[in-house]
Amino acid sequence: HPDYARAYLGLTIANARLGRLDDARGAVAELLRLDPQFTIADWARNRPYVEHAVMESLMADMRAAGLH
Numbered sequence: 001h002p003d004y005a006r007a008y009l010g011l012t013i014a015n016a017r018l019g020r021l022d023d024a025r026g027a028v029a030e031l032l033r034l035d036p037q038f039t040i041a042d043w044a045r046n047r048p049y050v051e052h053a054v055m056e057s058l059m060a061d062m063r064a065a066g067l068h
Contacts, residue, residue, distance in 0.1 A: 003034060004034075005030075005031050005038065008027045008030045008031035009031055009043070009062075011023075011024075011027035012024050012031060012061070012062060012065045012067065013065075015065070016061035016062070016065045021065060024064070024066075025065055025066050027065070028065050028067055038067070039067075039068060040062050040067055040068060043062075044059060
């Protein structure tokens with residue numbers, strides 16, 4: 001589904017973890033094209049991760065790719 005914005009969030013995180021920041025930034029561009037209002041804070045509000053460290057790690061990957 002090329003218009004599913006959250007798929008690009010997954011690509012952003014995966015590429016950031018692999019150190020492929022150019023690809024991660026490309027995924028961010030698509031994510032923001034599809035969901036211009038996306039923010040890490042809004043995303044984090046509804047995530048039920050029990051481990052705080054998991055949430056922090058995901059958010060760090062998003063920040064490394066240029067999301068705010």
